[in-house]
Amino acid sequence: MSDGGTGIEALISLISRLPGLGPRSARRVVLMLLKKRTTLMAPLAQALSVVAQSARDCTLCGNISTDDMCDICTNTQRRSSGEICVVEDVADLWAMERGMAFQGCYHILGGTLSPLDGIGPEDLRIPDLVVRVEAGDIREVILALSATVDGQTTAHYVAESLEASQVRVTSLAQGVPIGGELDYLDDGTIKAALRARRPLF
């Protein structure tokens, strides 16, 4: 039946395709937008249209940006750190930035090696990384890839690709997460934490 005209129905169907939203919550979103037509709906349409037109991949690191080069790569202080953090995708970069612990630049691979899905080294931005490192001024490459089989396979492949350039290659530490209780941790994490134990004195 009619939900108030074809335009509104089309909008509900588009919004229900967003992650975490179904037909019911999409209707709720549209009702709220209809109530706030000028204060929320019009600005949202405008913001979406601007980003859809201007968003592109940073030519250096692959981060999504509204310019040719992203905010991080244009920051000379961050570039002069000589550190590149290698992540799988933009979501991981945003997660690292939320932590505010890293002050260098990034390199986004665009996924992990996955022979089963037909994703080989040529599908990721690994050759770009090698070129970037060989161009110089890079002291350290930090691999911040998922602690999954695919993530770790990719980490090893990237490390091998960078062997010739003699750059320092490190990886995020694996162990007990902050706030984690041993009782609830999986065996793999406990084993990794034990292997990587460190002296307190």
Added chain:
Amino acid sequence: MSDGGTGIEALISLISRLPGLGPRSARRVVLMLLKKRTTLMAPLAQALSVVAQSARDCTLCGNISTDDMCDICTNTQRRSSGEICVVEDVADLWAMERGMAFQGCYHILGGTLSPLDGIGPEDLRIPDLVVRVEAGDIREVILALSATVDGQTTAHYVAESLEASQVRVTSLAQGVPIGGELDYLDDGTIKAALRARRPLF
């Protein structure tokens, strides 16, 4: 920290204001939109802009529509039924339509009487309803208001306002919901269902 440019940050902040979405899920939505820039983001911007410009209240029933009169009010078959279902807002109209049980027209009050919030009869579309009923061709007014104190107060007020027009005024039945287990029902519902019990033979 930067989530990839001011345009993208502004978009995340707008999306996080939608119901059921917080900053974290808004970021997830934006990441997905950025991946589907042409297939989802641009069409969504377009659909939002069209609806924001064209959506208005139906002049007869108050339903939201992209025309002066909504699909339901322009449907002559539905208007000729002579039945008006009175609901609080558009969400309730959509809920009734999902049930596909009602074939008449609607009248949206725009809320319920609520003296505590300063909402009196003049703030709702009750006078419009009286005019509509007195204009004729209406056989029955069905009150489909919430079974809350405010909803029932409003129902009584609407019924009294319509007394002079001598139209038949009915209300949705109250009782055990379909699929409801007695054990989990509140006392009020059980009492209402018992009061409104009906003979099987």
